[in-house]
Amino acid sequence: MSARDDILARVHAALGTTPAPAEVTPGGAEVTAGGAEVTPLYRTTSGLTEDELVDLLVDRLEDYKARVEVVAAEGLTEAIRARLEGKTFVAPAGLPAHWLHASLAERRVTDSREAPLAVVRLDELDAVVTSSAVSIAETGTIVLDGSPDQGRRAISLVPDHHVCVVPVETVVGIVPEGFARLDITRPLTFISGPSATSDIELERVEGVHGPRTLDVIIVR
Incomplete structure (x- = not known):
């Protein structure tokens, strides 16, 4: 194992299993691996007059x-x-x-x-x-x-x-x-x-x- 592989293995062990990335639907809502729709973590409108x-x-x-x-x-x-x-x-x-x-x-x-x-x-x-x-x-x-x-x-x-x-x-x-x-x-x-x-x-x-x-x- 190279030093790089060793460092990445330690980082992976410390962080645990990475969750599956969310998909983004055309409307902007995110869909998790389990199929649940969640609100995006970023603003999509300013709400200004x-x-x-x-x-x-x-x-x-x-x-x-x-x-x-x-x-x-x-x-x-x-x-x-x-x-x-x-x-x-x-x-x-x-x-x-x-x-x-x-x-x-x-x-x-x-x-x-x-x-x-x-x-x-x-x-x-x-x-x-x-x-x-x-x-x-x-x-x-x-x-x-x-x-x-x-x-x-x-x-x-x-x-x-x-x-x-x-x-x-x-x-x-x-x-x-x-x-x-x-x-x-x-x-x-x-x-x-x-x-x-x-x-x-x-x-x-x-x-x-x-x-x-x-x-x-x-x-x-």
Whole structure:
């Protein structure tokens, strides 16, 4: 017997027989080896109200250095226009047309899977505007899933400025709630603030792996 085997044997003897692992049903409940259903030991909902969810998400996003505004639906077009003032930008083909002010038309470039823009072209543009699939308040994370109003992953990573619209009904409290709404077979992009990294001297550098500036517009 090797030293490793001896140590593992002692650990096993001290811990006793390991119980059979529990199975997890599609609904999230665990089923023991004996067939009894038990409540998961982790939270599956936050229990927060809509106001509490919005306040928590705003707090987390601002802590990550994102610029956040909460607007009514009728104020969304003007909010987007203000953030794209004087900028060329790309928008996915499925972005709702009424979200964009008519004055932005000449500075807009459209991207789609059928007619994708080259990375070089995306790099020439100042900004990108997309919607979002799910936002997790507790972690301050916005998730894009490649839906028509969010577009290809490349358009949210190459331009230096991302204007992201978050419908309030897509905001959840915690990670399990978020994943329950997502299709994990889709190309998911998780965003927690503007792109930033720190070297070994802990000097923060922004815009390394994605947009340097993140504007989040929460629509209630």
